[in-house]
Every structure is written in structure tokens, then in C-alpha cells.
Amino acid sequence: MENILRYYLMPHPPLIIPEVGRGQEKVIQKTIDACNKIGEEIGELKPETVVIITPHGTMFSDALAISNEEYIKGNFTQFRDFETYIEGSIDKEFNEKLIDICNEKNIPALGVDSKILKKFNREYELDHGAMIPMYFINKFYKDYKIVHVTYAKLNDIELYKFGMAIKESAKELNKKIVFIASGDLSHKLKEDGHYEYSPEGAKFDKALLDNLEKGDVLSIFNMDKYMVKCAGECGLRSVFIMLGAMEGEEAKGKLLSYEGPFGVGYGVMSFNNEEKGDVKLESLINMKKEILNKKISNANPYVKIARESLNHYYSSGHLMAKPINLSKELSKDRGGVFVSLKKNGLLRGCMGTFLPTTDSIAEEIIKNVVLAATQDPRFERVSEDELLDLDISVDVLERPHKATKEELDPKKYGVIAIQGHKKGLLLPDLEGVDTVEQQLQIACEKAGISLDEEYDIERFKVTRYKEGE
Known part of the structure; x- marks a missing residue:
């Protein structure tokens, strides 16, 4: 059995939390059901570690940020929910191995803690891009550590190689992990949404999800730049890293749900890794x-x-x-x-x-x-x-x-x-x-x-x- 037990693409709308949504979450019930299904699956898989790639932690322009204290927690007070909080233990052994491999392969990544983030006037905490997937996992399973990574605006090949480094770390440590690519799709689906509408938004969502279902990695990396820019997404870099972690595996996904009633695309997918696929890095x-x-x-x-x-x-x-x-x-x-x-x-x-x-x-x-x-x-x-x-x-x-x-x-x-x-x-x-x-x-x-x-x-x-x- 592979060390990475399963891969998931999960959205992170804060209003999916009932204390935030206050009834609005019912509009995205299919998304909620799909996320609950993922939480239940992870509960059955019982991984030692859950690796979460998020866009909403403290982001550096030139290096991936890996949260690296023993413990981390967060809450939803910025969304006017003063009750819900999420916490977890960091897998520092995994972090150490991952950072070592990144250093060996010249992948820009660093461990961050309270001391480092204080220099940038930022808090060491979980962001909603990580907390929302954990919220659904914790309903069914809590006996896991986390690896919390905020992606950086690196090029797509660097992100892909970082995913490969995650896979290599899991293999060398012989740890059973689950991989979550946290990211919403286009933020510009509707004229009455919170973001400026673009017709490229729906095109982007369809192209990305279709190619993920087909496992067409090259097409994902070759999507039209204008379309991607206009879509206003926050999940593509998480996907690049996830696909890197799938190097040598079949990358076909199963779409569990897709909704966009608030003008933001929420895609939920799961990926089995039972079949072997081609090595993609050289082709990319x-x-x-x-x-x-x-x-x-x-x-x-x-x-x-x-x-x-x-x-x-x-x-x-x-x-x-x-x-x-x-x-x-x-x-x-x-x-x-x-x-x-x-x-x-x-x-x-x-x-x-x-x-x-x-x-x-x-x-x-x-x-x-x-x-x-x-x-x-x-x-x-x-x-x-x-x-x-x-x-x-x-x-x-x-x-x-x-x-x-x-x-x-x-x-x-x-x-x-x-x-x-x-x-x-x-x-x-x-x-x-x-x-x-x-x-x-x-x-x-x-x-x-x-x-x-x-x-x-x-x-x-x-x-x-x-x-x-």
C-alpha cells in the first residue's frame, strides 16, 4: 500500500460552518455532504498525519511556509463566530524530513514559528483554509497530526517538485498520510457575487475539474493564462502540489460535488492511488x-x-x-x-x-x-x-x-x-x-x-x- 492513502480537493468557504453561515450554509448542502463523506472516509483510513496545503496562512513570495511548532490552533472570530475553534498537533518529524529533502533539491521551503511570524506582524495560527477541512475530519476522527503548508507564488514546476518531496518524506518515514489540497475555484462566477464577474470563471472551473477527472496533468499545467488570471481562483497552486505528490500514480479524480451559488466555485474531489501512472515531471x-x-x-x-x-x-x-x-x-x-x-x-x-x-x-x-x-x-x-x-x-x-x-x-x-x-x-x-x-x-x-x-x-x-x- 502507498504511504499516501488518499488525496482530496476541498473548498474552504467559512459560511459552511453553521455558526458562521447562520442558515446560508444550507444553500451549499451538496458541498457539505461531500465534505462529510471525506471526513468519514478519513476516519475509516485512520492516517497518522494529514497534510493540508492552504492559500490563507501567512504567505511568502519566495518560499513555502511550513508551520513548525509542536501545536497550532485557530478560530473563526474574523467571521463573527466566537465559539468554534480548531486545534491540532504538528508532525514535526515529518516537517524535519520534508525541509531536509527540500534543501537537498533546492526547493524553497522553510519552517515558520511564532518568532519568525512576529517579525512580519503575523500570528502563528491555523487559517480557515486549513480549519474547514479539519472541521469535517474532526467529526469522525481526531487521532492524527497535521502538516500545515501555506503555498507560495512559486512557478508551477517548483510547486510540483514540492509535492514530490511530500511523497518522498512519507515514504522515507513510512508514515500513512492523507493529502488535502485546500482551495476554492473561481471567485467570479456571478455578477451579483462579492467579486467582479468574469465569463472566464466558469470556463476555468470546468477545465480544471474536467482535466482532474481525466487525470490530464499536462493540460492542467497548460491552461490558458488569461483564463486563469481572470478566474480569480485560490486553489490551483494547491492542485499543482497535490499532482506532484501523485507523481508516478494515476491522477484521475472523482467529482463528489460542485456548486457556486455565491459566485465562488466549490469543488470537492477524491483521488484513489491504486493505479500506477506515467512519470510526468520530465514531460512538464x-x-x-x-x-x-x-x-x-x-x-x-x-x-x-x-x-x-x-x-x-x-x-x-x-x-x-x-x-x-x-x-x-x-x-x-x-x-x-x-x-x-x-x-x-x-x-x-x-x-x-x-x-x-x-x-x-x-x-x-x-x-x-x-x-x-x-x-x-x-x-x-x-x-x-x-x-x-x-x-x-x-x-x-x-x-x-x-x-x-x-x-x-x-x-x-x-x-x-x-x-x-x-x-x-x-x-x-x-x-x-x-x-x-x-x-x-x-x-x-x-x-x-x-x-x-x-x-x-x-x-x-x-x-x-x-x-x-
Whole structure:
């Protein structure tokens, strides 16, 4: 028998708890029945440990967080339930093995305790993403320890490898465990829901659940990025980790229920692991390489040069020469250029010049993309392993001109705040920067200029080139 006895996908709506829902929970009775069935099954399986992957604990951008004190508890007071609480003992032996394996395999994961979390003004406690599955388990079975993991915004392959590390830990310790991927599906199913409606929400839920039922792991990892982003889900990364724990097994799931009456998709699934399946990791990596190669071959020349420059630098250790047979705009024209790197939708590095410093735009791109990857003081140097996960954009700047505050538009113009030798630049059309006040505040902060002081303003336009566009 395998060490991982069963896998489950479980939602975590707080209103499923009667003291929170106060009658509303009856609307999702099918979800409640399915979760009760899982609790009953786990009671029959009697695992030593339950591993729960949750989106709602303290999340770090660069490492998975593993709760690592002897004991942990939580409550639902934030949802106006002052009676219900959940508690459990942590399987520290499992944690130690898991962290050791992650260190060996360069998977970013760390144990967190009260002392560490206090530095971030966070409490060491169970979150509702873990408590709700435990609520249903505890109805039928309580003689278990838990491994409580908050996922991080790592790339999908890293998350998959972390799942493999969980499987390896269970095997080496010869522990019988149950694996729970806690996560709601799309939060944007209805126009009268709590979140902004998107037609991509229902498409995402159907695609994910259909592919899980079929055990089509490659299709899950290759779902349309636009659809995933618009869906507003919180369960996909938990699923990536769960699928990694299923490496070498048949990943077909049984859908126990699906509901979305409040505009959020609640999917409940169980997965047997009786059949052996194919090893998927190598196929996933090869698929990602093929996607990248296709993206490069279809890229516009500006972004293509940036990608080639980055690959050349990491393979040779020095800047590449300007390619021949470039257009006049790239090989002869001069201008300021900013290059931005994003990983999993988050900024990973950005460097540039608002006036030309080389003889051509091509050379400006070649230099600045490497600086963005290696010299941005806000981030650690990009590792070679990360190159596959980067999305690159190139902004070619027009010459800046003096402007007044009234002449600014954060979607149309970039801005430079100037006071003596202090200069702070902010590019236009950035996510989360919607007002002139926000734009000027950030530009001044970058320059070290107080908003109460006098400073000059310049504005500029850019032409932005992105991979895949």
C-alpha cells in the first residue's frame, strides 16, 4: 500500500460552518455532504498525519511556509463566530524530513514559528483554509497530526517538485498520510457575487475539474493564462502540489460535488492511488521549454533581442554583441530603454535609462535586460533556473519634456520627478497605479524627494513590447 492513502480537493468557504453561515450554509448542502463523506472516509483510513496545503496562512513570495511548532490552533472570530475553534498537533518529524529533502533539491521551503511570524506582524495560527477541512475530519476522527503548508507564488514546476518531496518524506518515514489540497475555484462566477464577474470563471472551473477527472496533468499545467488570471481562483497552486505528490500514480479524480451559488466555485474531489501512472515531471519541463521556444520564435524583435541577450549572458558570462541584419530602428536609432522581468505575474527585476547611453536601441536592450536580472537592488539575482519562468517587456522611451501635474496621465505618460541631482522615474500604464497622485508619490519615493518639497516634473511616452504580443 502507498504511504499516501488518499488525496482530496476541498473548498474552504467559512459560511459552511453553521455558526458562521447562520442558515446560508444550507444553500451549499451538496458541498457539505461531500465534505462529510471525506471526513468519514478519513476516519475509516485512520492516517497518522494529514497534510493540508492552504492559500490563507501567512504567505511568502519566495518560499513555502511550513508551520513548525509542536501545536497550532485557530478560530473563526474574523467571521463573527466566537465559539468554534480548531486545534491540532504538528508532525514535526515529518516537517524535519520534508525541509531536509527540500534543501537537498533546492526547493524553497522553510519552517515558520511564532518568532519568525512576529517579525512580519503575523500570528502563528491555523487559517480557515486549513480549519474547514479539519472541521469535517474532526467529526469522525481526531487521532492524527497535521502538516500545515501555506503555498507560495512559486512557478508551477517548483510547486510540483514540492509535492514530490511530500511523497518522498512519507515514504522515507513510512508514515500513512492523507493529502488535502485546500482551495476554492473561481471567485467570479456571478455578477451579483462579492467579486467582479468574469465569463472566464466558469470556463476555468470546468477545465480544471474536467482535466482532474481525466487525470490530464499536462493540460492542467497548460491552461490558458488569461483564463486563469481572470478566474480569480485560490486553489490551483494547491492542485499543482497535490499532482506532484501523485507523481508516478494515476491522477484521475472523482467529482463528489460542485456548486457556486455565491459566485465562488466549490469543488470537492477524491483521488484513489491504486493505479500506477506515467512519470510526468520530465514531460512538464519539456512542455514548458516548448512553450518558451514558441514564445521566442513569435516574439517581436525588441523582446527577442532581450531574451537572446539574457540567455547568452547566463551561458557565457558576458554581454552578447549587437546582432547583424537588424532594422534601422534597432541598429541606428538611439533612445532610453527600460526592461522589465516578471515571474508568475510579479515583478522580478526592472532596469533602464531614460536617455540613451549606447549607440543604438539594440545595445540599450542588451545591456539593460542583464542589469534587470542581476543588478536590481530590490531583488536577489535571477538564477539560471528561473529563465524559463520569466516574461520580458521592453519599453522604448521618447525624450521627456517638462510638464505640470495637470498634464499627467498615468496610463498614457511616464513621469520623472526631479529635484537637483535627485531623479525618480516611473513608467506609464502600470498595474495598481491609477491616479496622478499615486504616480507622483512613487516617483518621488524612488528619488528620495518629499512630497512637501518643490520638485520639477517631466513626462514621456513609451512604446511597449511584450513577449507573446
